[in-house]
Amino acid sequence: MSDRLNSYLKENSDRFLEELISFLKIPSISTDSNSKADVDRCAHWLKDHLFNIGITNVQLEETPGHPIIYAEYLIDASKPTILLYGHYDVQPPEPLDLWDSPPFEPTIRDGKIFARGATDDKGQLFTHIKALEAHLAVEGTLPVNVKILIEGEEEVGSPNLEPWIKDNKEKLSCDAVIISDSSMYAPGIPSIMYGLRGLAYFEIEVEGPSHDLHSGLYGGAVPNPINVLSSIISSFHDADGRIAIDGFYDTVRDLVESEREEWKNLPFRDSEFLAETGASELAGEPGFTTLERVWARPTLDCNGIIGGFTGEGAKTVLPSLAKAKFSCRLVPDQDPLEIEKLVIAHIEKVCPSSVKFKVGQHHGGKPVITDKTGIAVDAAKRALKKSWDAEPVFIRGGGSIPVVATFAEVLKTPTVLVGLGLNDDRLHSPNEKFDLENFYKGIQTSAYFWNEV
Numbered sequence: 001m002s003d004r005l006n007s008y009l010k011e012n013s014d015r016f017l018e019e020l021i022s023f024l025k026i027p028s029i030s031t032d033s034n035s036k037a038d039v040d041r042c043a044h045w046l047k048d049h050l051f052n053i054g055i056t057n058v059q060l061e062e063t064p065g066h067p068i069i070y071a072e073y074l075i076d077a078s079k080p081t082i083l084l085y086g087h088y089d090v091q092p093p094e095p096l097d098l099w100d101s102p103p104f105e106p107t108i109r110d111g112k113i114f115a116r117g118a119t120d121d122k123g124q125l126f127t128h129i130k131a132l133e134a135h136l137a138v139e140g141t142l143p144v145n146v147k148i149l150i151e152g153e154e155e156v157g158s159p160n161l162e163p164w165i166k167d168n169k170e171k172l173s174c175d176a177v178i179i180s181d182s183s184m185y186a187p188g189i190p191s192i193m194y195g196l197r198g199l200a201y202f203e204i205e206v207e208g209p210s211h212d213l214h215s216g217l218y219g220g221a222v223p224n225p226i227n228v229l230s231s232i233i234s235s236f237h238d239a240d241g242r243i244a245i246d247g248f249y250d251t252v253r254d255l256v257e258s259e260r261e262e263w264k265n266l267p268f269r270d271s272e273f274l275a276e277t278g279a280s281e282l283a284g285e286p287g288f289t290t291l292e293r294v295w296a297r298p299t300l301d302c303n304g305i306i307g308g309f310t311g312e313g314a315k316t317v318l319p320s321l322a323k324a325k326f327s328c329r330l331v332p333d334q335d336p337l338e339i340e341k342l343v344i345a346h347i348e349k350v351c352p353s354s355v356k357f358k359v360g361q362h363h364g365g366k367p368v369i370t371d372k373t374g375i376a377v378d379a380a381k382r383a384l385k386k387s388w389d390a391e392p393v394f395i396r397g398g399g400s401i402p403v404v405a406t407f408a409e410v411l412k413t414p415t416v417l418v419g420l421g422l423n424d425d426r427l428h429s430p431n432e433k434f435d436l437e438n439f440y441k442g443i444q445t446s447a448y449f450w451n452e453v
């Protein structure tokens with residue numbers, strides 16, 4: 001990369017941070033209907049920002065939900081076209097009292113910026129925007145064709161993104177997609193993520209009597225929905241920790257031996273992983289290491305449970321209702337819709353006829369495995385190596401970015417996931433942060449990336 005590009009990054013580094021602070025100050029909480037005006041303001045801020053750095057073709061696309069920002073800078077049809085994806089919406093900041101500084105007043109401490117969205121995804125997205133700015137400012141153009149797609153509904157399951165991508169298939173056509181919305185394996189170890197788990201999310205309601213009953217007058221003779229719900233939940237796993245739903249593992253792609261070997265070579269200690277959790281022991285499916293359990297095996301976890309009397313003191317009630325939310329992390333080649341059917345069939349089988357139950361589904365996502373080679377992956381590898389001065393590792397992730405499967409299916413395009421966050425960034429939690437070192441090295445990596453492509 002030219003010295004001029006590098007010196008541009010250095011000379012403007014303070015301004016980059018100030019701009020990131022302005023971006024982070026906007027509480028673009030997509031889940032909260034009271035924040036609609038702020039989410040809108042954030043979309044406009046981004047649109048103006050892209051325009052001001054020299055990407056003149058920027059559109060703010062209204063959707064039934066929050067706006068999508070689409071921009072492009074096309075230089076030469078014979079050169080590769082890369083689509084940059086990111087999201088400008090953030091998770092709700094609650095519980096507020098656990099933040100050391102207010103979530104929407106970005107604060108710098110110990111070389112880290114603390115704010116909601118610092119790493120997920122405003123900070124990571126902004127690294128690419130600043131790298132594009134540097135190319136435009138120094139060279140007056142970009143080295144490749146660039147398309148930019150930034151949504152405002154990632155944290156609510158992107159309900160309007162897939163239809164928009166389908167409607168704009170031609171406009172979005174590209175050779176590869178780049179996303180920075182995940183983590184590096186560890187500090188100083190640049191990483192490319194090539195696998196993500198998918199998701200199926202359920203809500204179950206079990207109804208017994210039509211109203212709460214006196215447990216002395218009726219207890220023992222009437223079904224208790226909480227007892228029944230508990231037995232349904234406990235039937236999801238066998239005694240060893242395997243999921244006991246018929247057919248659940250049928251389409252799970254086995255780990256390949258070379259993959260298992262590669263993962264064994266990553267610096268990883270169960271003890272450190274355990275310490276992060278505060279639990280007393282690790283648990284999971286037999287026959288797999290911790291990394292394998294988290295990256296390559298499916299799960300079923302209860303996420304919340306409510307019912308009956310939970311106030312202070314004692315109340316001898318036999319409740320009428322019990323509810324729970326639970327979700328499965330899925331791995332290739334499990335299909336969320338197929339898993340939903342299996343889960344419901346299982347509940348039908350185990351639920352006694354003395355109660356009624358209803359199962360609802362929330363947004364899901366397909367699991368993916370992407371190629372480990374290709375123009376964007378190879379370019380990202382070289383760019384990461386140059387800016388971090390270390391060989392990048394290939395990792396999988398336990399989380400979900402459903403749009404990756406959409407890009408593969410609709411655009412027939414591979415995605416490269418260059419995570420710049422760290423595992424302790426506390427995404428979705430109080431005190432979310434982004435290390436400034438990762439912010440600046442991320443900008444440099446992206447600047448190299450556009451050249452390397």
Ligand SMILES: [Zn+2]
Pocket residue numbers: 087120121154181
């Ligand atoms: Zn994100």
